[in-house]
Amino acid sequence: PDRQTGEDGGPGTGTEDESSEFGQLASVPHGPRLGIGMDSCVIPLRHGGLSLIQTTDFFYPLVEDPYMMGRIACANVLSDLYAMGITECDNMLMLLSVSQKMNDKEREQVMPLMMKGFRDAAEEGGTSVTGGQTVINPWIIIGGVATVVCQPSDFIMPDGAIPGDVLVLTKPLGTQVAVNAHQWLDNPEKWNKIKLVISKDEVEHAYQEAMLNMATLNRTAAALMHKFNAHAATDITGFGIIGHARNLAKQQRNDVAFVIHNLPIISKMAAVSKAGGNLFGLLQGTSSETSGGLLICLPREQAARFCAEMKEGTAGDGQQAWIIGIVEKGTRCARIIDKPRIIEVPYRGAVAATQEGNSHGASPPEAQAALA
Amino acid sequence: PDRQTGEDGGPGTGTEDESSEFGQLASVPHGPRLGIGMDSCVIPLRHGGLSLIQTTDFFYPLVEDPYMMGRIACANVLSDLYAMGITECDNMLMLLSVSQKMNDKEREQVMPLMMKGFRDAAEEGGTSVTGGQTVINPWIIIGGVATVVCQPSDFIMPDGAIPGDVLVLTKPLGTQVAVNAHQWLDNPEKWNKIKLVISKDEVEHAYQEAMLNMATLNRTAAALMHKFNAHAATDITGFGIIGHARNLAKQQRNDVAFVIHNLPIISKMAAVSKAGGNLFGLLQGTSSETSGGLLICLPREQAARFCAEMKEGTAGDGQQAWIIGIVEKGTRCARIIDKPRIIEVPYRGAVAATQEGNSHGASPPEAQAALA
Numbered sequence: 001p002d003r004q005t006g007e008d009g010g011p012g013t014g015t016e017d018e019s020s021e022f023g024q025l026a027s028v029p030h031g032p033r034l035g036i037g038m039d040s041c042v043i044p045l046r047h048g049g050l051s052l053i054q055t056t057d058f059f060y061p062l063v064e065d066p067y068m069m070g071r072i073a074c075a076n077v078l079s080d081l082y083a084m085g086i087t088e089c090d091n092m093l094m095l096l097s098v099s100q101k102m103n104d105k106e107r108e109q110v111m112p113l114m115m116k117g118f119r120d121a122a123e124e125g126g127t128s129v130t131g132g133q134t135v136i137n138p139w140i141i142i143g144g145v146a147t148v149v150c151q152p153s154d155f156i157m158p159d160g161a162i163p164g165d166v167l168v169l170t171k172p173l174g175t176q177v178a179v180n181a182h183q184w185l186d187n188p189e190k191w192n193k194i195k196l197v198i199s200k201d202e203v204e205h206a207y208q209e210a211m212l213n214m215a216t217l218n219r220t221a222a223a224l225m226h227k228f229n230a231h232a233a234t235d236i237t238g239f240g241i242i243g244h245a246r247n248l249a250k251q252q253r254n255d256v257a258f259v260i261h262n263l264p265i266i267s268k269m270a271a272v273s274k275a276g277g278n279l280f281g282l283l284q285g286t287s288s289e290t291s292g293g294l295l296i297c298l299p300r301e302q303a304a305r306f307c308a309e310m311k312e313g314t315a316g317d318g319q320q321a322w323i324i325g326i327v328e329k330g331t332r333c334a335r336i337i338d339k340p341r342i343i344e345v346p347y348r349g350a351v352a353a354t355q356e357g358n359s360h361g362a363s364p365p366e367a368q369a370a371l372a
Numbered sequence: 373p374d375r376q377t378g379e380d381g382g383p384g385t386g387t388e389d390e391s392s393e394f395g396q397l398a399s400v401p402h403g404p405r406l407g408i409g410m411d412s413c414v415i416p417l418r419h420g421g422l423s424l425i426q427t428t429d430f431f432y433p434l435v436e437d438p439y440m441m442g443r444i445a446c447a448n449v450l451s452d453l454y455a456m457g458i459t460e461c462d463n464m465l466m467l468l469s470v471s472q473k474m475n476d477k478e479r480e481q482v483m484p485l486m487m488k489g490f491r492d493a494a495e496e497g498g499t500s501v502t503g504g505q506t507v508i509n510p511w512i513i514i515g516g517v518a519t520v521v522c523q524p525s526d527f528i529m530p531d532g533a534i535p536g537d538v539l540v541l542t543k544p545l546g547t548q549v550a551v552n553a554h555q556w557l558d559n560p561e562k563w564n565k566i567k568l569v570i571s572k573d574e575v576e577h578a579y580q581e582a583m584l585n586m587a588t589l590n591r592t593a594a595a596l597m598h599k600f601n602a603h604a605a606t607d608i609t610g611f612g613i614i615g616h617a618r619n620l621a622k623q624q625r626n627d628v629a630f631v632i633h634n635l636p637i638i639s640k641m642a643a644v645s646k647a648g649g650n651l652f653g654l655l656q657g658t659s660s661e662t663s664g665g666l667l668i669c670l671p672r673e674q675a676a677r678f679c680a681e682m683k684e685g686t687a688g689d690g691q692q693a694w695i696i697g698i699v700e701k702g703t704r705c706a707r708i709i710d711k712p713r714i715i716e717v718p719y720r721g722a723v724a725a726t727q728e729g730n731s732h733g734a735s736p737p738e739a740q741a742a743l744a
Contacts, residue, residue, distance in 0.1 A: 041502035043463045045521050050419055052521055056465050056505050093517065095426050095467070101588045133428050138510040145465065145517045149417050149424055196485035 055080035058143020070117025094132035137209030169291025174269030242285030257330020373640025427452035430515020442489025546641030608664030614657030629702020
């Protein structure tokens, strides 16, 4: 099917800052409020200091495995809550469209798998899907709405970075490059551009690695944000690491700048990007990620322990995390230094994928063909 | 653009009743719970007896006026809350896609108007849009997510109908017929089928009337549901009045059947449906409605006063409501009697539309052409 990456953000109001409006409302309940512009919206409720926090995301399939696609879509929606240090989700709605171009058999193969992947990831996140909306469309759409009602202590407003903090990233970059390189296996012209720097096997492994990363919930990172006193965070998606770093910098209460020194990237994807003529601007941080990691501002003395506990995991689901930069005094901006250090993040490989991915399941080949 | 009516309901799980699952969860907070199958989901929260109630809906433009389309989409989303007697909405998210087939000028004309219509209707509903998601798609998509956190007394579970109740409907039927008849003005072959029963002027008026009705919030009805002790309600959308009546009947705790005697229909639309060869099954109750009225089960002695107070309105926005049937003892089913009485609901006409529709605004002709 056609592919189109959805982008985060408010509905076409990118330049509009609605948070300023709210200052004029006299009868609004007290509490922090966050409108269009960040990952989730935060609405103070009329009940006992509680806040309503919610987010929505939907996009189009970008991997061939419908089950994994469902997981990725759900992980991507939940990620906006996790970026605020929220570990629980009270409710999930599913947004879905069935492609009018699929025949009945394809629909029956693909849609239940995609929905199962979505539901399984929701369950892993401790929530469940209670409703949603389904339509017919030329393209397949998959997404959701995640909502939680919580106490002030349950979430971390993304505005408290201070000079001296360090920046931690919890998933490697390069998902867009890996997904595209995988498509190019069937496109001789494109493949010729990159075949000198990567083998077909490596592309397959990079693609599997990207898929596993995208399907991984940022829930452990959200829990550790509280334990290690994170000051602010965002998740890395459509605008790439530099786009989201800049967006986060703008939200800060203090005069800070984010400086990124290291770029952890799925192995070989930096070379593929270079060979492809600076593909998607991966090394400039502009390449889109889907369901990427959290970018977290942590007190310097806590960051190493944060990364260590990420690796241990809370349930044998250890993930890597990297210290990638620092918070300086500055004008609420972000940049990547010239010649950042590229950290080549190795593929866990088929064995690891099977071990870790046991609960991930996999869709049968014919179901994958229908999404290809 | 292509047109496709979205349908209510869970994501492709029409036959699946998830509410049974919840009985197995031991640690779930107490309180009523409603899953896939009805208008909104109801999730008991961990905080002081509060419930999270939310709903999502998105679909494709079905009228040419982008501003009115935005209003209709928002009214349609809110309607699922109103059907539970909820009058407040804590938060609204907007779901949007921009059509890749529009040129820049068309986008700039159409999308801001559609968003303004949506926001204005949200404001009329006492809420505001704080976020959402926008993508590119072959088709324009407009929709939203409405969420409220409330006390048990704020909502009415749609399961308390008893024999002896009467059924009240708060908007006339026939929106799908009116919208299609309007499109047929430009289709000689189709127009020939219906021109003996309706004039072009009347089609234009019926279309305007349908548009006004679809853009009207069911909020007054929701408030009056409390005042007059409504036992259950639903809103009439994609499955037509009989589809939603059946769905509501299935949810009831008591052994009841809904019997519909009267069908209030936008003037001439019954004749158009007949002339078109029983178009959309309007007289059988299967014709889709968009942002239709509430179908409410009321104690018999309260229904007349309910309709009277609807007509008075709460803010000079009087709407009609009709007693259309009764609740009998039965097997949780619904039917329309043979030869129901057709109530021809007159067009309010251009003058009324201007008076009532002052706040509705209207899009300039060139913006309407882009959606045509």
